[in-house]
Every structure is written in structure tokens, then in C-alpha cells.
Amino acid sequence: MVLVPQVRKKPIFQREVLGAAVLHVRSGRATSRTTLARELGISPSTTGQYVDRLIAERLLDESGINQGPMGRPRRILKTRSEAGWFAGVEFSAQRVQAVGVDFSGRVVAVLTRTLPAEVTANIVIQTILMSVLKLAESMSGPLISVGLGVPGLVDPQAGLGILFTFIPDWKQIPVVERVAAKLGVPVILQGSLRVIALAERWFGLGHDLNDYVILGPRSGFGIAMVQQGRVVEGAHHAAGEVGRWPWPLGGGKADSQELHHALSAPATWRRLSGLPAHAPLPEDLRSAVAALAQTAGPEWEAVCEDYARVVGCVQLVTDTELFILHGPLTELGVRFCESITIAVRGLFPSLADAPPRLVPSQLGDEAGALGAASLAMESWAPV
Structure with missing residues (x-):
């Protein structure tokens, strides 16, 4: 600058x-x-x-x-670590994750709160507030600001959660206004996968990279792109919504399925387990996915080929240095990532000699909350 x-x-x-x-x-x-x-x-x-x-x-x-x-x-x-602290909060339809980070960027407190099956927008807001107040018990100095990682479509400038399919009444929610009114500090909002991209910059594999992509099969499916050191938002705050691609690619108009129906973490678990599309999920999806890490056979190959189509297409658009896999499917380990890379070589002749690099993240479930805290740190400036 x-x-x-x-x-x-x-x-x-x-x-x-x-x-x-x-x-x-x-x-x-x-x-x-x-x-x-x-x-x-x-x-x-x-x-x-x-x-x-x-x-x-x-x-x-x-x-x-x-x-x-x-x-x-x-x-x-x-x-000076004691100068104050930042709260980072991220949520899905199942849980709220929160972290407290001191002024030097060190994680001091982490907590998780489970959301009820019939979750509403109001329950989410109240859980966010309770989580930040609980974090304060472990932190020293004043709370400086709060970063929020919000799933689905968001408008960061307006502070709105526009739409999240997995919480029925999450539509045009003024998240920033409601949280800031109770906490009395600045609140900054961004999409969940984009804050995860910030988490990788501060705490993970993206520290020394200017270009990388977060691959996020979680409740749905999306990506977040960092190009020349900046997180890409798009003209309508919808960059990375690949979960809305028609699936399979090239399907006709009569085929109403979208990519997230086939490649979200729950859908992938069901496919690898040989279960029907609406089979109930296990209480601990990560552990259930981990049990499939050594799976082999036609369904494993089919899943890896589907992921390879997404990764290859995105690579041709972004020419990124690294894909970082997030969510429960990281439990499938390096073998899953390597299988996808092999499939990319077969499906994309133009990438055969230089296929994209794909690795599982090492940050775990708190990645979104870490990224939200990173958002707060990056947005802060002295008064």
C-alpha cells in the first residue's frame, strides 16, 4: 500500500x-x-x-x-495480546462454533453449541449471543469486534443473511444489526466458506499462498476462492456457489438435480455407504465418514470422478495453486484427495501434465469460527 x-x-x-x-x-x-x-x-x-x-x-x-x-x-x-480480543462465530444447521482470539492472534477459547433439529433463525441469533458472552468468561481485555461466518447467500455490506436452505426461515435476516445491538461492538459478516479461506491464511495451509481454493462439501457444497491475496465475492456476493450447478454436468432442463444433492458431505457418505438418498444421518458424521476411509470399488471411483469434474472445471477457471478440502470429508484423508487428482488426469487431458493440488485441511470443525475471528482481525483499525 x-x-x-x-x-x-x-x-x-x-x-x-x-x-x-x-x-x-x-x-x-x-x-x-x-x-x-x-x-x-x-x-x-x-x-x-x-x-x-x-x-x-x-x-x-x-x-x-x-x-x-x-x-x-x-x-x-x-x-500486545492483552490489548483486547476478537470473537469469531460460524454456524451450520446443526451447531454454532465460536472462538476467542487475543489481540496477537492466539486462540484462547473454543466452544460448540448444538442446535435443535427444528432450528429457527431466532434460535441461531440467540445462540450466537450466548456463545460470545460465554467466551468472554475466558478472555482478558475488552471485546473489540465480532466476525460472523454465515452459510448460504450473504450480503456483507448490508449485514444480511439472504438465504440458507437448511434453516427454513433464514431469509433476509439482519444478522449484523441484531448481534451488534446486543453486544455493543462492531460486527462483520461474511460467507462461511470465505471466512474459512481466511482461517487458512492465518492458521493453516494458505499462509504463504496468494491463490488457493477452499473446497467445501458440508451440509451443501460450495467453494471459496482467494486470488492475488483477496477473497473473491462476486458482483452479487455469490461467487463460489457451485452447489447450484445442474448435475450431472450437461444434464437437460428436465433434470432438476443440483450438484449439492450428489456431492455434499451427507450425500457422499450415503453414496459410499450404499444407502438411499434420504437415509438418516449418523449423530457423528465425521466418525461415520472416517470409517469409510479405506473404501474401494465402483462407488468410490464414481464419487472421486464426480469430484474430479468439479475440481478440474474450477482449476481451468481459476488456475489456482492449491485446493484445500474442508468439512467431514477430510476424514477420508490424503487417499481421497489423491484419488480425485488421478481422476482429474483421466478426465481433463489439458491438466494431465499439471493436475491441481488437493489436500485435506488440518483445521478441523473450528475452521469457520477461526476464519470469522480472522475476519474481525483483518477488518479492525484503531479509532
């Missing part, structure tokens, strides 16, 4: 630069005034003024000596 001196005087831009400075220090990309100046793209003297302000406001510390192989010793910049 390069700012000219005249612009730097404006308060709104000063806040942006201060917020960016904290992000660079928190991420570890900047450990001194010199490296911070390089990351911000501004002069060392101007950077020093920003650092002095952040130290005075007790948001950064400067201590110790970092002696490199050459040159003068540099004092080390660090964020």
Missing part, C-alpha cells in the same frame, strides 16, 4: 495504515520498523511515527534485540 504525504494526513487513511501495520506485525511479516516500512510501502520515518503512536496506545510493544547476519541490530515489534 503506497500513500502520498497529502493523503496520509486524512484520518480515515491514517486508520487504514495503522490497521495494516498491526496486521503485518501480527502475521509475522514485519518484525521491526524497517521490515514494516517495506511491507507498508512508506518511508521509514513515517513508519516510525505510526509505530510510536501504536506503542503509545498500548497496541504494540518494541523490545529485545534481533541481530541479523549483517547490519545494525533491530528492535523487535510485537502486538
Whole structure:
């Protein structure tokens, strides 16, 4: 980010630069005034003024000596963990997951609340509020802001949950307004898979990548794309809704099935188990999926080929560095990902020599909540 001196005087831009400075220090990309100046793209003297302000406001510390192989010793910049905390909350139709992250980006508290079978939008909102208040019991310092990972279609600018198929009355819900009114802090909303993409940037495999795709077969099916370091939203906030593709690809208008009917985590479990499409789900879907990790035979191959069609098509559109698999199907392990890659080679001759890389995430069920907390951290700037 390069700012000219005249612009730097404006308060709104000063806040942006201060917020960016904290992000660079928190991420570890900047450990001194010199490296911070390089990351911000501004002069060392101007950077020093920003650092002095952040130290005075007790948001950064400067201590110790970092002696490199050459040159003068540099004092080390660090964020102050006790400056406050961020809450991250993400939910599905079955549960609400929440994490509390301190100002330095360390996870301090994690909790899960199960939702009733007949869940409503109001129950979800109340559970979100109770979860944040429960997190506060384990955190120190003030709550700074809350990030929300909301499934289905969302409008982040308006703070709306537009539609989530698996909660019948989740339509045009003013999530941000309702949560902020009770908690009295800024609340930021984004789609569930997009916050998971942020979780991978801060806590997972995306830390050193500028381009990657989250593959998200969960209750439904979607993807989130990071390109040139930015999460892609789309003109109508619907980028990545591949679960709405007609399925199978190339099916006629009379075929009303969509991709998520065949490739969501529940649908995949049923297919691999040889069960009918509406068979009841196990209480612990992850464990049930894990029991199928060594499955072999025609149905395994058919599932992997279906996933390969999706991955190959997305790869041809995005040319991404890495696909990261999320959700219960990560329990199928590396073998599942490798089987998909092999199928891509057979189905897409143009990708045979350089197939997409697909790996299971290591973040687990709390990935969405971690990503929501990451959203809050990335959106924050000093007052």
C-alpha cells in the first residue's frame, strides 16, 4: 500500500495504515520498523511515527534485540495480546462454533453449541449471543469486534443473511444489526466458506499462498476462492456457489438435480455407504465418514470422478495453486484427495501434465469460527 504525504494526513487513511501495520506485525511479516516500512510501502520515518503512536496506545510493544547476519541490530515489534480480543462465530444447521482470539492472534477459547433439529433463525441469533458472552468468561481485555461466518447467500455490506436452505426461515435476516445491538461492538459478516479461506491464511495451509481454493462439501457444497491475496465475492456476493450447478454436468432442463444433492458431505457418505438418498444421518458424521476411509470399488471411483469434474472445471477457471478440502470429508484423508487428482488426469487431458493440488485441511470443525475471528482481525483499525 503506497500513500502520498497529502493523503496520509486524512484520518480515515491514517486508520487504514495503522490497521495494516498491526496486521503485518501480527502475521509475522514485519518484525521491526524497517521490515514494516517495506511491507507498508512508506518511508521509514513515517513508519516510525505510526509505530510510536501504536506503542503509545498500548497496541504494540518494541523490545529485545534481533541481530541479523549483517547490519545494525533491530528492535523487535510485537502486538500486545492483552490489548483486547476478537470473537469469531460460524454456524451450520446443526451447531454454532465460536472462538476467542487475543489481540496477537492466539486462540484462547473454543466452544460448540448444538442446535435443535427444528432450528429457527431466532434460535441461531440467540445462540450466537450466548456463545460470545460465554467466551468472554475466558478472555482478558475488552471485546473489540465480532466476525460472523454465515452459510448460504450473504450480503456483507448490508449485514444480511439472504438465504440458507437448511434453516427454513433464514431469509433476509439482519444478522449484523441484531448481534451488534446486543453486544455493543462492531460486527462483520461474511460467507462461511470465505471466512474459512481466511482461517487458512492465518492458521493453516494458505499462509504463504496468494491463490488457493477452499473446497467445501458440508451440509451443501460450495467453494471459496482467494486470488492475488483477496477473497473473491462476486458482483452479487455469490461467487463460489457451485452447489447450484445442474448435475450431472450437461444434464437437460428436465433434470432438476443440483450438484449439492450428489456431492455434499451427507450425500457422499450415503453414496459410499450404499444407502438411499434420504437415509438418516449418523449423530457423528465425521466418525461415520472416517470409517469409510479405506473404501474401494465402483462407488468410490464414481464419487472421486464426480469430484474430479468439479475440481478440474474450477482449476481451468481459476488456475489456482492449491485446493484445500474442508468439512467431514477430510476424514477420508490424503487417499481421497489423491484419488480425485488421478481422476482429474483421466478426465481433463489439458491438466494431465499439471493436475491441481488437493489436500485435506488440518483445521478441523473450528475452521469457520477461526476464519470469522480472522475476519474481525483483518477488518479492525484503531479509532
